[in-house]
Amino acid sequence: MNILKTIKSNLRVSKRIKAFNLLGLSISFGVFIILALYIYNEYTFDSNNQKSENIYLIEINNLNQGRKHPFLPNPLGDYVEDQLGDIKSHCTIKSWDGMYSKKSDIENTFDLSLFSVDSTFTSFFTFNIIRGNKTPLYGKDKIILSQSAATRIFGDEDPIGKQILKNYREPLTVEAVYEDLPVNSSFYAQDGFCSFITYNWVNEWSEWSFFSFVKLADGANVDAVNAKLNQLDKMQDNCYDDDGEQIRQLSLTPLSDLHFKSAFGNGNIKLVNTLLIVSILLLVMAFVNYLNFSFADLPKRIKNVSLRKISGGSRNEIYLYDSFVAGFIITVAFIIGLGIAQNILHLYPDLFGYEIKMSSNFSLLLVLYLLLFVFGVALYLLSTGVLNRVEPIKALKGMVPLSIKRGTSKQILPVMQYVVAITLLAGVLLIYKQLDFIKNYDLGFEKENILVLRTTGDITKSEDTFADELLKNPNISDYAYSQFVPGEVGMGWGRSIDGKIVNYKAWPVDERYLNFMGFEIVNGRSFLSNIKSDENNFIFNEAAVTKFGWQENIIGKKMPGFDFEGDVVGVVKDMKYASLYEEVQPMCFWLTSTRHNCLSLKVSGNNLAQTINYIEETYSKFEKRFPINYFFLDESLNKQYLQSEKQGRLIIYASIIALFIALIGSLGMVIYSCEYRVKEIGVRKANGARAIEIVKLLNKSIITQVLIAFVLALPLIYYALSKWLESFAFKTEVSWWIYLLSGFMVLVITIASISWQSWRAATRNPIEALRYE
Template sequence: MFKSYLTTAWRNIRKNKVFSFINVIGLSIGMAACLLILQYVNFELSYDRFNTNIGDLYRVYNDRYQNGKLIQHGTITYSGIGQAMQNDYPEVIAHARVEPFGNEIVTFEKRQFGDQLMIAADNSFLSMFSFPMLAGDNRTALADPHTIVISASAANRYFGVKDNDVASALGKAIIVGNDSTPYKITGVFRDVPENSHLEFELIASYITLYSGKKAWKESDYDFKDSDFWHYVQLKHGTDYKALQAKFGAFSDRYFQGNKVSGSVEKFYLQPLARTHLYSDFEYEIGKTGSATVVWGLLIIALFIIVIAWVNYINLSTARSTERAREVGVRKVIGAERGQLIRQFLTESFLINLFALVLGLALMFILQPAFNTLIGHKLSFSYLLQRSIGGYSVTVGILVLVLAGVFVSGFYPAFVLSSFRPILVLKGKFSSSKGGILLRKGLVIGQFAITVILIVGSLVVYRQIRFMNRQELGMNIDQMLMVKPPTLTQWDSTFISRTNSMIHELKQIPGVVGAATSWQPMGGETGRDFDIRRVDQDNTVHYTMRQNGISFGFLPLYKIKVLAGRDYTYTDFNPDFGKLHNIILNESAIKLLGFTSPQEAIGKAIMRGNRQWDVVGVINDYHQKSLRYPVEPTLLLPAYGTYSTISVKVNTTDMPSTIKAIKKTYDTFFAGNYFDYYFLDAHYNEQYANDQLFGKAFSIFAGFAIFIACLGLLGLSLFATAQRTKEIGVRKVLGASVGNIVLLLSRDFIILVMVAFVIASPLAWMIMHRWLQDFAYRIDIEWWVFGFAGLLAVTIALATISFQAIRAAMASPVKALRSE
């Protein structure tokens, strides 16, 4: 019986080649796009799920309030927090502090390795997290000062050992940064998976920070110096929200309101599984993605596949009149309704099977381009990765696909099998009003989705373009950023040596200027929490961002001095305690209550327990992306061994210029590792998730629109075929080609316009919500909807017109004979 169903289904598919082709192509494109998107979604949702304790691991974050306002929302907090939580709450069974060193220089036997990603962590870190040790004991590897564990790749890089011989790296010693004390290698771990929000190749023992000659005592157990990250492990089955509700008392106990830190502290827990996608935190050390991108693309994937299934339903039910006699004859000779339903479901299954095979082929063809778009090397295997709820996403999608195949096949089967044979064979069959209304509703739904996608693409594109073109209050074009000379020890000659290097750099052809700063543009800067005016109520404290800059920094970046002056050489001093002049930005003087930049000049402010004199006021500039507002900022006249060197270049011979810059750098800071990057690329990395969303949104929206057009083309072909005689009669009576095209197009265009009316408010609500994530954003103007509606009508008209014009220009004699 099943063989008979397959044979009949195959014959029907071959008989109706055009409609079968439209169905298969639409479904295959939908499936390919859906599978590609699901790879990315499953990969993003799989972050950190390799950890055995994933359900019990949390990171601590805190909000800081000053004068009733939120001044910091970040994962950075005090060194004593984790230990205090474990002491106070039995639900906390372990904690680990993490201090990111960033990109360090590792030296082994006079060989240097730059940009080695390193963190320091408590000994408990390796037991809480699942980073398997290939050699060494994870229970004791980080128990002693100046011990370190490294990745298998790092072991191969430094010592040439292979995976089967990593144990030979144990006991070897390496120099990290400018620390003269070697670090002993006590373990080698398997390389950190790509889907880990924490990235590192080396883990130094945390105890090193607060032991030895250069002890950083605040890193031991402190509630004043906020520069540390905490992870806690809760007792299995603990309701973390119930525990979190107790943290109000925790804050009162350790911070006494704002007496200890100068701000009100509120602590929270974030499940480790959410750290990658749900991060709106400052001072983020993890690798972050965007939940908006992931869920947005998943919704588009569902839109695409639903549009493809709608096409199948529409075309199958629209062709019901052609198959009515087939059903009538089958019923007369004894076919039961169940048999007919199975027959049509088999046909649906066969078309979907063809589409799936073709869709998989398309997926493999498009995979390289898709991987380039998202910046990951994904493959079909990523659909099988464990993500939220185990494998529920993959299983859920498979169930959804099977359900979609069944539903898209079942409804046409139900309709076709319900025909009454007597009426059909007498020629009295006609399409039901319910079926016609359903098809119209489905077309409206398809194009409502199309309009939403067009509006969404326009808004995303305009917002990204707005951010890229917005004036930053500074100039970052052609700025080469040289990594700081971190291996150099600070001494009284460092400032003069840096100034001499800058002078020499300016002599290089193609170099316009140079300067240094503690933090580069586009990077997170530190905060001062205890700023106040000398001439006002000293009980009112303010918070500002801070950065240390060298002589010539402001003109190099074309930052304007609005009042007062820039720094001169006499403002700088190797003894930081002797510095007293300071420059503020516009937001800072407004925060302090000055009515104009000129009023602030000559005034004194307190920074902690020291008085500083305001000598200059500069324009606001965007240190970070336009997702964030400009913050009150103070600039200190300060150099540092960790200051990045900005070099403005203007040359077509970049290799020679960089070679000359390196030679000058090596002359003044011999023994350091020379490396560089371009600031504009670094700054724009802040928009990586938004740019990915914009590109992916537009591309897959295009797929959805194309599939919708395929369905519309199929319906127009059928509508034209159904009205062949009418078209012939109208032409004989004098109807023009334009009249015929309008006749055939009018009903479809009305449906598209109804879709536009329904979709516009939905599109506005969705995109308005998306724009709320940006401090600086565009307005959604009326013309965006007008353009989207016009484009949707144009696309629909172009799709329909081809067949309509062809029918209108056909010979009326042939049309009348067709009856």
């Protein structure tokens, strides 16, 4: 009961300071909990896989570019398993996304994110099969679905044995349903997995579009296996040029590193590390405020403690009582923080690109609470130590030592806060600038008002007639066919040219596509309008010409295709056909009358709804079986950066909260100053000082602290922002105005937030102030 009374009486002292303290801690804890959950999930990616030991992904490193990628030929898996005794088994997989429908209801289509996989897949990776065959995917044309995908497609029906169709014609039989994988799994985004595809091109060494996983024997030396991989005959042909110089190198990436260190994963270690730093800084700022507020509370706490000493209380008892007070504050703040975090995660479940549930992270939350509790109590007891050094009689007479009034922490800790706030605000400005830079970057082609329609077999049989019919609408001005559109060029070729193996992307198009997209020819010519006279010829981009050293004799060079050989007729200016995270890679346009999977239409922005209705009506005349499937190119391209935008917003939100915490700290320092300078303010007022002069006096030290912090923050801003931009191949600059604006904004916001408290103290009746003393 005595402890409860002590906590209650302590909380009654300086209620305003306690309220600010609790507010700052609660918000900080809430944001810290959210960021900690995300960071923990990122750092523990693929930890759910119980079979991860000795599993590696084979990747190839282009030494000249310093770039690693996981796309390799399918036959590689069998080959390395046969050649190397250290490799027990392999599993090859390939992305097999597409448009699907139930065989019983082909009118309703849905997109599925799938991998086509070897029969060894479920022996490599951990799955909890909840329905159907426990050892699936050993037969042809089978598919297993995640629980959520099965529910989305079949509802309450039993999906086992049901068939779904890929592109309306390739049947896959549902063999099993597995429990949804955790969000921090590299396969979380997949709706399912199907039997390995059986097309003829699958077994071509020239088709570089597969992922190859291998399982090493127990005790195998990874470095030794890496060395052996690069000495294999097949790899000699692919990894060395005619002069014997190694230009590529195979390497093994462990499963635990896929998320951050492989192109197979989509993790951004720089972003996660940035958020880790931000979360720590946010916590530091909150505890700096906590410490400052505990010192701001000293004028009123000191008399309370002195009375307890005179009444017989020992120093240890005072430490114990204050420990309970601090523990109570930390606990309440943590509980409120949990509520804040839970509500934010509930309102914005896709905040991180995947949903995080607090209920499944109880152990982590408990660890966070214990750490915050111990740290919070320890900091609070620093002020208790100061109080214990003051003689009770002197304290009751108001004789407080200057060392308490003018502690070093009063000056240093706020400067630290402002350094962090200015740096984070500069980061916010740069993130906005970079996101705007990406959205408005000149990609080298037209992307606005282009509608892309997925074609079907019936459409491609009458593609010219279908397109001519669409052009009768005045709001549709042009069209072109291709297999891919920018942002999804997925065909990789490895070819032996001039005695060297070269790798590049291949983009099948019709004769209209380059002109339609506005691609600029810089050497040679574009494709002829008569496709038959130019079919199976190629146009390469500048990146291929430069990388492969073809500047002198590119036009007319013979290039192997699948079962043909074509001529290079031109060179196109580099365009950003992939993500702006990457440098432009070698690529060729392949003119073909086949593979016309996409019809791109240039539409007017006027009467768009009517234009789409016309397209749908025209489509229904040519395609009676399958529904229309279309999208706008600019929206599709912008999806590449949705994750970056979400991640950028995380940093922005955390930075704004950090600035808010710094402002609460500034307010605390004004309160701190006012508590100690009540008599001085009263005397100055009694001697005729104006209120504005008092405000300047109280604000002067804080303005000085912000200016010092700005100078200290400049090198930190330059380093942090330059590092963040390194993850983009195409990036904006750290402009000079970012430095000035971040410092100016913090200064203005700080002055605006503290001046009301300074004004309140300055306009106080001097008689009340002197009576208070």
